Amino acid sequence: MANYQYDESGVLASYFALTFLSLILIPLTLSFLPSRQATTAKNVCNCSECEAKEARMKRAKSRSIFKPQLGVKSLSTIGGWALFAFLCYKVATTELNNKPYDPFEILGLGHGTAEKDIKRHYKKLSLKFHPDKVKLAENQTMEDVEARFVELTKAYKSLTDEEIRNNLEKFGHPDGKQEFSMGLALPTWVVESRNNFWVLGAYGMLFAGLLPMLVGRWWFGSRKMTKDGVLGATAQLAFKNVREDTTPETLIYLLARAWDIEQGSNFKSTASESAIAKLEADIKAIVGDTYGKTAKVPTTQGTVVTRRALALLYAHLLRIQIQDPSLQQEVDLLLPATQTYLGSMLSMALAHNWLACTTNIMQIHAYLAQATLPGSNPLLAYPSVTKEELKLVDGGVAGYIKALEDKHDPRAEMVQRVADKWGHLEVIDPQFKVIGERTVSPGAIVQLVFKLRLNSPTQAPTAPATELTPEERKQEIREEDAFLISKEDTAELLPGLQVPAFVHAPYYPANRKPSWWVMIGDQKMNRVIVPPIRVSDVPYANPSKAPKDYRMYKLQFQAPPQVGVYTFQLAFVSDTFVGEDARMFLPLKVEELAEDDEQDQEDEISEPDEDTLAGQMAAMRGEKVKKSPYHGSDDESSTDGDQSSDSDSSSDSDSD
Known part of the structure; x- marks a missing residue:
C-alpha cells in the first residue's frame, strides 16, 4: 500500500512554486519587450516638428536610477523573479532523501569499474573506515562510524554478490523491493495542528473575501461599461445631446463633458486657477466670444473639470503653448481618450443613420490628430505654415511649395517631404x-x-492604365x-x-x-x-x-x-x-x-423522376418528368412483345 508523506524538506513545494511562477513570469517579462510594430514601423515623417515630438516622447518615457518610474506591474515582476531566484537556490542547496541507490557513488568509483578494481578499492576503504580502525572525531559517534561501514559493505556486495546484484538490477535497491511512498508538495507546517487557525484563516480570506471581491469588482465594473468602452453615463450624454444637426463645436464640448464623467474624479490636476484663466483668455483672443457657446448644450451643465478640459481641447486645436506641466500632462491623457468617446458618439449617430452628423464625428478625429480648428485651412496641418502666408498663396500645397521655392525658403524641402508621404x-x-x-x-x-x-x-x-491584353484582363x-x-x-x-x-x-x-x-x-x-x-x-x-x-x-x-x-x-x-x-x-x-x-x-x-413525389406533382401540373428506367424497360419489352405477336399472327394469316 502506498505511503503518503508530506514534504518535510520543502523541495517538492519549491518545484511546484517554481513551475507556477514560470508560467506567470515568462509571459509577463516578454510583455515588457518592444512589440514588432514598434521595432519595425518607423516614423516616416522626419520634419523638425515630428522630430521634436519624438524627442519629447522619449524624454517622457526615459528612466534613470533616480527616476525609475516603476509601476505595479514592474514591481510585481521584479518581486516574482526575486522569489524565483530564492526558490532555485533552495532547491540547489537542499539535499534530497529520495535519490536513487548508486553503489558506485557510495564507494567513490566510476560507473563501469571492473570487479577486480572494485575489490581492491574496497579493501582500502575497509582498512580506513572499519570501526576498529577509525578514531572518533569531535561530534562523531560510534553509531555513525558503524553506519558508514555498513553502507560501504552493502554497496560492495551489491556489485560483487550475484543475488544482491540481481535485487539491485530488478528493484533498484540491494535489499530488494522497498516500500512505495507518494510525496505531497505541501510543507508539513501546513497540516500541523498548531497552524490550523492561520491556514484556515488564509483560505477563508482568499476564497471568501478576496475572490468574491475581485469577481464583484469585475461584474459591477463591466455593467457600468458599454460595448464602446465608455461608462453608461457617457453613453447617456451622447444619447441626449447628439442630434442630426450637431456641429463640430458641440462635439468638442461633449468631449470635455465625457472626460469629466470618465476621469473627473480620478485625475487630480494641480494647475492653478490663474493658469486656466490665462489659457481661456488666449483662446478668446483668437476665436472671440464663440468660445464655449455650443448649440443646444448649455454651459451651465459643466463643472470645473469640464471647463478645464474644454480649454485644453481648444488650446490643442489652436496650437497654444501650454506652460503648466500639470495641464500638459492632462492634455496628453485627454487626447487619446477622445478616440473612445468619439466612438460612442459615432455609434449613436449611426443608430439614427444621420449622414452629416456621422461625417462631423469622423472628421473630429483628423482635426485632433493635426491640431487644426474645424473649418480652418487644411494646409495648416503642414509644418511651419502660418495663416498670413496662406492668404497670399493659391493652388493648394503645390502652390505653397512653389511660393517658398521662389523665395528660396529652406522650408520648401521640408514641406515637400511631408507632402510626399x-x-x-x-x-x-x-x-x-x-x-x-x-x-x-x-x-x-x-x-x-x-x-x-x-x-x-x-x-x-x-494616368489611366494602358489597355490590358486579353490574357491580362482574364487574369x-x-x-x-x-x-x-x-x-x-x-x-x-x-x-x-x-x-x-x-x-x-x-x-x-x-x-x-x-x-x-x-x-x-x-x-x-x-x-x-x-x-x-x-x-x-x-x-x-x-x-x-x-x-x-x-x-x-x-x-x-x-x-x-x-x-x-x-x-x-x-x-x-x-x-x-x-x-x-x-x-x-x-x-x-x-x-x-x-x-x-x-x-x-x-x-x-433537373427534371424530377416520375416515381418521386416531386415527379408526380409535376405530372399533375402538366410539366415534363423523367421516365423511370424500370418502367421504361418494361414498356419497351412489352412493345417488342406486342410487335412479335402481331408478326406471328400476320404470318399465320398468310399461311391460311
Missing part, C-alpha cells in the same frame, strides 16, 4: 457586383468592390472573382508596395497610423445607407508596379427591394489627414432578372 486617397474603379449574377436584382447581396492607393497631393492624378477578372467570393474584406498586399507607418502628426501625443472610414449614403436625404467600415494599410502609388499599385477592398450590403436606379454617395473619411476626404456618386441599377437568366436558372434544375 501625405494621405491623398485615389479611388479606382468602384463597382457594384453580385456573386454569380450579371445584374443586381431586388434584395440581392451586393458587394461594392473598390481599389485604393495613396498619392502625393503635389502630384498630378495617376485580373480571375483575381477579382476570387476576392469577391473570399471571406476577407481586404485583399492581400501585392509585393513591392509600401504602406504608411507613422505619419505626420507633430501635436498629437502618440504615434499615428492612418485609416479611413468607407460608407454609402444619400446626401439628399442626409441618411447613411450602408454603415461604415474602417480600412487601413492603403499602399502608396508605385510607378514601377503600375497598373497594380493598389489594394482591393469590399463592402457588403443588401440591395433595395424595389426596381430602379439609386444614386448613392460613396464617402471616404480620413481619421488623420485634414481635407483629404474623397466623395463620389455611384448609380446602383436594380432590375429584375432577365428572361435568359431565369431560363438558365430553370435549366440548371
